[in-house]
Amino acid sequence: MPHLRSASWTLLIPAGSATDPSGRSGAAQVLNGMIYRGAGDRDARALSDAVDDLGVQRGGGVDREYMTLSGALLADDLPAALALYADIVQRPQLPVDELDAERALAVQAVQSLQDRPAQRLFQELNRIYFPGNFGRPTLGEIDELGALTPGDLQADHQARFCSDGAILAVAGGVEFEAVKATVEQLFGNWAGKGPSTPAVKLRDEPLYHHLPQDTAQTQIGVAYAGFPLGDPEYYMARLALNVLSGGMGARLFTEVREKRGLVYSVGASPRVLKGVGMVLGYAGTQPERAQETVDVLLGELRRIKAGVSADELERARTGLLAALVMAGEATGSRAGSMAADIFLLGRPRTLDEIRDAVEGVTLAALNEHVSTHAPTNFTVLTLGPAPVEIHSI
């Protein structure tokens, strides 16, 4: 992207909540904070000043499979920023006397979920939709955060911050060869192989569960299986989902929100993990409208099986292709997508490749897809003053 003066990077390290050590849920979260509290020969103050001296806008965070350390800045300053991040991931000081402050932050993030019911809903939905380690909350558990010792953190950094599986993606006004030389110099001696991440499993039986909380609105979450990146059905599933929840006239928006005024926000979005795809649906509504909302929401998800019109396909396609061009022009989005692609597929997809795949889906193929792979086996979680009745999931 030679016309740009800025650049973004995403550094992905395969240390996510799914590989938090046993009894130490939240370890990745705390590590992700502690590594910024001094690295190389800079203490916390000197390190944050050095990052600010470069005007870095920091991003990233902890996910189930990995954590990302990302940033955006003027392209000319990228080598200096990468030098700081080489210290941050390879040589963090992990100061013992700052662990309590970092732990206090992590505990507060967990507690604050009580005041953010939509976020709490999805943490708990993930917990029941992913059996095993993948269901553990990325924010951690308060008692296990409390048990973390400085020794645990040191050992965890040693075990999981390894070069094997780490990915660096850069987009913006930089030249590949120059960045490559910088990276080889800065990260060339980084070594090691972390624990292998267990294969992701999704719940395959339908389930309805209610979480009582005295909220003003009932929060409704739905999870069901989708398709992973690389699957021949992937782009068809993506287009079918856009028919349900893409533009202004998409089915969920029209049927749940516009026609009936049931909810202020409603939608369904794809999530992709290694070898696995899923869809998360959401609606938040008044308790007295929760039953109708969940009925209409699940009904619309099921109804896709009956087929999609030619107009619907074209609108879904146009929306995806326009979004693709826009995302391709934004450095942060581009760097993040490339890192995720390499993690999930082993290589970055080009924008042309994605465009060709989206353009190649015919109406007949899409309708064959939706009739064979209609959403089913829903895991439904509601959070609010009262449960709803789910007749068939």
Added chain:
Amino acid sequence: MPHLRSASWTLLIPAGSATDPSGRSGAAQVLNGMIYRGAGDRDARALSDAVDDLGVQRGGGVDREYMTLSGALLADDLPAALALYADIVQRPQLPVDELDAERALAVQAVQSLQDRPAQRLFQELNRIYFPGNFGRPTLGEIDELGALTPGDLQADHQARFCSDGAILAVAGGVEFEAVKATVEQLFGNWAGKGPSTPAVKLRDEPLYHHLPQDTAQTQIGVAYAGFPLGDPEYYMARLALNVLSGGMGARLFTEVREKRGLVYSVGASPRVLKGVGMVLGYAGTQPERAQETVDVLLGELRRIKAGVSADELERARTGLLAALVMAGEATGSRAGSMAADIFLLGRPRTLDEIRDAVEGVTLAALNEHVSTHAPTNFTVLTLGPAPVEIHSI
């Protein structure tokens, strides 16, 4: 931005919550939804399909002084999208039988604030910080939303959707002359002058107020006067605020979050209205840490009066300049900034002009600024299980 294939626009109409008709708080919010329910000769379905046919990513919303209708799409499709929006603002159908659904959405948005305590905090802080019409919530009041009739809406559209004061800003892969010709053709017959927006007033006496709510965290909001765009102090105030709350090592982040682990998120950000500037500060913390948090937060705001170091100024400057370059490369941000500049200043600022102004601030001038214009006369609002003690504001 000829290297881009995408474009963004912001259409600003000076119809915000401050000019909602008396007894009809929320009218702008409902209008902002109703105008999309059919326009020109397209009914709601045909209009949303036409917008989706162009792959438009819609944005915008209602603010105190104005509402914005914005979007992003492929640059080639901009003329077709502007044709739809010419209908949406000038010839909306405002269908009587869809008002109840739209009203239900608006009511739900208000009710959902109970489940979003940070958002509720700022709605209520604005209510006490702006005496008069500017303090009315942009989302409206439930009883006044209930009183809105179809006739009210028609009259309100007639009165406030006028060409006088409306602003269209476009950024991206388009040519100015071509867009100008399109706009003249589409909007050339648009006429009228809306009600004048009253001058903004801010509370000038300090105040502490507590709003009891049974939340897990205590939410702390602070408002105090800043400087408007165009004021000679503006860029100095902006740099001083970046010293407090810019990068990773900014004072609030360091003192409130990193050193003491008091809060997960803390910060202060500028807000500019016509002729008026202000700063909003925020922290959310455990109730037992609320007192210490508010003490440290207000203490740090006051301490800026004692001066800023040369290093702090340079880091604040670097952060602002890097953010400026990045914002200048993003079409949506550029279109939004230009529209706001024209509304506030009567003309868009160029990126060079902003850069020169930020680069021109000397340490001596900044320290003169902070010693003369230190934050004071705080309006503080807490929301949570118990109030704090404010010794001096």
